[in-house]
Amino acid sequence: MKVKHIVFDFDGVLCKYEGWQGHDSIGEPIYDMIRLVRELWFRGHKLKLSTTRLNPFPFGWDKPPDKLVLNGFVYNRLKTWLSQPNINIWKCFEEVTGNKPFGEIYIDDRGLYFNGYTKEFIKLLNDRLK
DSSP states (O other): OOOOEEEEOSBTTTBOOOSOOOTTOOOOBOHHHHHHHHHHHHTTOEEEEEOGGGOSOTTOTTSOOOHHHHTTHHHHHHHHHHTSTTTOOGGGEEEEESSOOOOSEEEOSSOOOOOSOHHHHHHHHHHHHO
């Protein structure tokens, strides 16, 4: 088996997401995805978690930075949520970041897959923009 670097998004992938409601508001776990993380980790894949929750400038560089991100509150909140006994996948991630880390596979609820065919992609994008 070839080990893959797999990057997971948080909101909408590992937990339900109904729009931004603050750092303390995290949706219910999506248990099938929690099990998938464990399974991929046990199989030896390198897993990373990338979430905009950890981006200190979520509203742009011209806005003040998010102090709760900078002081570690958000990171600790994620760690606590992912370490709950019914979830317990914190240890599965070799990196937790607000940036886009290297990956061979990205699992994200908002992503669009570009397969090299521009016309197909533009149609997919335009459908999403409606």
